[in-house]
Amino acid sequence: MAANEPMIEITNVSKRFGDFEAIKNISLSVPAGSFTTLLGPSGCGKTTLMKLIAGFFEPDRGDIFIEGRRMNGLPAFKRNTPLVFQDYALFPHMTVQENIAYGLKLQKLPRKTAEDKITAMVDMFGLHGLRDRLPRALSGGQQQRVAFARALVMGSNVILMDEPLSNLDAKMRVEVRDELRQLQQRLGFTAVFVTHDQDEALSISDQVAVFDQGRIVQVGTPREIYKKPASRFAADFVGAANFAEGVVKAIEGDDLVIACGNGIMRVHRDGYAFGPGERVTLVIRPENIAVHESASRGDNAWSGHLLRSSFHGRSVRYWVAADGRDWIVDDAGPGSIAGLQGLVHMSVDKRAVHLLPAAGGTVTIESGTGAIA
Numbered sequence: 001m002a003a004n005e006p007m008i009e010i011t012n013v014s015k016r017f018g019d020f021e022a023i024k025n026i027s028l029s030v031p032a033g034s035f036t037t038l039l040g041p042s043g044c045g046k047t048t049l050m051k052l053i054a055g056f057f058e059p060d061r062g063d064i065f066i067e068g069r070r071m072n073g074l075p076a077f078k079r080n081t082p083l084v085f086q087d088y089a090l091f092p093h094m095t096v097q098e099n100i101a102y103g104l105k106l107q108k109l110p111r112k113t114a115e116d117k118i119t120a121m122v123d124m125f126g127l128h129g130l131r132d133r134l135p136r137a138l139s140g141g142q143q144q145r146v147a148f149a150r151a152l153v154m155g156s157n158v159i160l161m162d163e164p165l166s167n168l169d170a171k172m173r174v175e176v177r178d179e180l181r182q183l184q185q186r187l188g189f190t191a192v193f194v195t196h197d198q199d200e201a202l203s204i205s206d207q208v209a210v211f212d213q214g215r216i217v218q219v220g221t222p223r224e225i226y227k228k229p230a231s232r233f234a235a236d237f238v239g240a241a242n243f244a245e246g247v248v249k250a251i252e253g254d255d256l257v258i259a260c261g262n263g264i265m266r267v268h269r270d271g272y273a274f275g276p277g278e279r280v281t282l283v284i285r286p287e288n289i290a291v292h293e294s295a296s297r298g299d300n301a302w303s304g305h306l307l308r309s310s311f312h313g314r315s316v317r318y319w320v321a322a323d324g325r326d327w328i329v330d331d332a333g334p335g336s337i338a339g340l341q342g343l344v345h346m347s348v349d350k351r352a353v354h355l356l357p358a359a360g361g362t363v364t365i366e367s368g369t370g371a372i373a
Ligand SMILES: Nc1ncnc2c1ncn2[C@@H]1O[C@H](COP(=O)(O)OP(=O)(O)OP(=O)(O)O)[C@@H](O)[C@H]1O
Pocket: 017, 020, 022, 040, 041, 042, 043, 044, 045, 046, 047, 048, 049, 196
């Protein structure tokens, strides 16, 4: 396989269950050695796409290529694409050692080679002392490690993972996800990962595909997805966002001058193709709005009434009523405005405002022009 060839290429794939179209003409390229995440709400088709890649389902239309080979019609056990599930799916009557060894039996390796591979997995996942235990005598985190070991021992170039961390508690979930990412980068396998947790998707991935109702609505790096969401759905699903309607009044140098509420917003053009007279939706992440006790002058500044606040340890979230809407503001400052109340003032940098067409469509940003810091 050529170095820049994708490990997995999905082209125009559709899948129906009776009258219901679960996957609607999806195309996705998964680069070799990447960590690609399918992100979307429950029921949007993430698991179905994973099962199509793994060979548990056949597409009604379209093709799936792995390492350049067309997979259509090839049964799951011939694809070498192990799938790690949320519920681990360990064999309950087999020990840790037997669970890890299971897939190797099919490879009919010399005994010593197989044992060395199992020991390498036991070392890698810290499963010493647990080799002879049955799954029911393991914690959730330990069972998940065995499930990863069982998938990785096969030496596959591709590992598929369907919400593998969902049954772990919050702290363990973050620990295992960081370990998993390090492992993937060290071993260099291609990972396809499913989650509905945006924080998990952003932190672990090279590439995120955002799903909505059987369609992929955006594919990009975590930064692109977060900073330049292609639609209101993507903006909303990938994190908290403020939306405001505006009309482009003029283009001045590198800025779009936008009438918004009672004020003017200057937004860096950044490759947006909007022109005067067009209606736009401004998308502003809560952490990009600064709050002040005294009013700032000029554009990109507005004032409102503080409704309430909540303390989150690393930041304080404020809800502020201004221009007929409630704004969400996350302030991670050193706490100098902990006693903020009454009239408050907000401002935003012109590069921290993202624009979408007001009609609810999607935006295409010319590549190479958007400064995504
Ligand atoms: N075998 C099946 N028969 C009929 N409908 C199915 C089948 N598998 C999935 N579906 C339907 O297809 C849609 C997509 O399901 P899928 O499991 O792929 O979603 P998902 O995004 O993985 O959701 P979740 O995050 O809840 O697991 C759902 O509406 C589901 O009910």
